[in-house]
Amino acid sequence: MGFRAVITRAECEALDAADPLAALREEFSLPEGVIYLDGNSLGALPVRTPERVRRTVEAEWGKELIRSWNEAGWFEQPYRLGGRIAPLVGASAGEVVVCDTTSVNLFKVLSAALRLRPGRRTVLGDGAAFPTDLYIAEGVTGLFEGARSVLLSSAEELEARLDDDVAAVVLSHVDYRTGELLDMAAITARVRAAGALMIWDVCHSAGALPVELNSCGADFAVGCTYKYLNGGPGSPAFLYVAERHQDAAVQPLSGWFGHARPFAFEAGYEPTGGIGRFLTSSPSLLGQAALEASLDVWEPVDLRAVRAKSLALTDLFIALVEPLDVEVVTPREHARRGSQVALRHPDGYPVVQALIERGVIGDFRAPDLMRFGFTPLYLSYAEVWEAARHLAEVLESGEWRAERFGRRGAVT
Numbered sequence: 001m002g003f004r005a006v007i008t009r010a011e012c013e014a015l016d017a018a019d020p021l022a023a024l025r026e027e028f029s030l031p032e033g034v035i036y037l038d039g040n041s042l043g044a045l046p047v048r049t050p051e052r053v054r055r056t057v058e059a060e061w062g063k064e065l066i067r068s069w070n071e072a073g074w075f076e077q078p079y080r081l082g083g084r085i086a087p088l089v090g091a092s093a094g095e096v097v098v099c100d101t102t103s104v105n106l107f108k109v110l111s112a113a114l115r116l117r118p119g120r121r122t123v124l125g126d127g128a129a130f131p132t133d134l135y136i137a138e139g140v141t142g143l144f145e146g147a148r149s150v151l152l153s154s155a156e157e158l159e160a161r162l163d164d165d166v167a168a169v170v171l172s173h174v175d176y177r178t179g180e181l182l183d184m185a186a187i188t189a190r191v192r193a194a195g196a197l198m199i200w201d202v203c204h205s206a207g208a209l210p211v212e213l214n215s216c217g218a219d220f221a222v223g224c225t226y227k228y229l230n231g232g233p234g235s236p237a238f239l240y241v242a243e244r245h246q247d248a249a250v251q252p253l254s255g256w257f258g259h260a261r262p263f264a265f266e267a268g269y270e271p272t273g274g275i276g277r278f279l280t281s282s283p284s285l286l287g288q289a290a291l292e293a294s295l296d297v298w299e300p301v302d303l304r305a306v307r308a309k310s311l312a313l314t315d316l317f318i319a320l321v322e323p324l325d326v327e328v329v330t331p332r333e334h335a336r337r338g339s340q341v342a343l344r345h346p347d348g349y350p351v352v353q354a355l356i357e358r359g360v361i362g363d364f365r366a367p368d369l370m371r372f373g374f375t376p377l378y379l380s381y382a383e384v385w386e387a388a389r390h391l392a393e394v395l396e397s398g399e400w401r402a403e404r405f406g407r408r409g410a411v412t
């Protein structure tokens with residue numbers, strides 16, 4: 001039978017030839033024969049990263065030793081990298097800092113939000129959110145007398161639940177499973193009009209599309225750097241605090257890096273001014289070195305071009321797989337779509353494993369979603385065409401039924 005595509009491979013190659021982002025592919029080191037559709041989970045390795053990490057290891061650490069805290073700017077690194085992420089998420093330089101992990105940063109900003117709204121005790125979150133966000137909300141509310149975390153069954157239910165007990169709302173800008181994009185401006189305005197604070201998780205939108213934290217009026221945000229930002233496995237996360245909150249907001253992980261005078265070694269805690277009070281402890285400098293290299297790649301990139309290509313790639317993939325025996329779960333409207341496509345299939349797990357064996361790397365999210373991430377910096381239209389052809393062949397041949405594809409590893 002073969003793959004009866006709505007567009008030919010040659011037409012995709014023509015799109016690649018006209019792609020203004022095509023040259024960025026050379027900034028990435030991807031194995032031969034792999035079509036990587038999982039950059040929404042772990043971004044690819046930038047070519048310049050090993051050298052940048054080696055510099056920190058061999059020169060800054062190996063030769064300069066402790067002098068690097070001053071001479072290599074280690075101490076300021078969380079601020080400097082935050083300042084470079086700021087334009088990617090629509091923030092000012094002093095509103096973003098790089099530190100810890102997304103979960104830890106959510107703990108800090110959510111605690112600060114509850115303290116800023118002392119008369120209110122409810123935290124609203126989306127019940128379908130990435131679970132760590134829900135677990136952290138449970139953990140934080142457990143520490144505040146009378147506080148509770150309420151899960152919405154959908155973002156639409158928000159309106160009905162926004163009463164004068166709501167201190168904060170935590171939502172993901174893009175849903176990690178379905179790829180649905182929320183209207184940040186409208187939701188933030190609604191939440192703030194109700195007197196609550198809006199915390200955005202931008203893990204699946206930072207580096208995937210233009211994010212406008214400031215112009216949308218967001219109060220706080222958290223995000224990771226190992227997905228679309230390509231910072232490397234476990235690379236440090238970032239957090240955003242709107243300037244208007246920075247002097248009043250107090251977070252409970254009051255470590256010495258957030259102190260006004262860390263090297264005075266005083267017994268009492270006094271938070272420093274600005275975003276620095278959201279720091280806790282020594283930065284993970286090897287992870288930050290890798291992140292710095294990936295931010296060099298981002299430096300000249302126009303996020304509008306990224307968004308245009310992302311929509312074109314996801315449109316293409318949706319058009320190619322629509323005739324297959326799968327359900328497209330990701331919204332078709334551009335305004336509601338992030339940079340991934342989720343397909344429902346009852347045997348999604350073994351189908352994804354069969355694709356991986358063919359070199360097409362996507363992933364699976366229980367119970368039945370196959371997830372494919374589209375990263376405009378290093379993905380071509382021709383690769384998207386090939387990925388759809390492989391999926392068509394895997395489904396048509398039934399090769400996914402082989403016993404080896406059913407075994408699950410610890411990480412799916």
Ligand SMILES: *Cc1c(COP(=O)(O)O)cnc(C)c1O
Pocket residue numbers: 101102103104130132133172176201203204224237
């Ligand atoms: C990836 C992701 C996280 C990851 O949290 P870590 O603390 O880095 O493990 C959190 N929230 C969302 C929405 C994510 O997509």
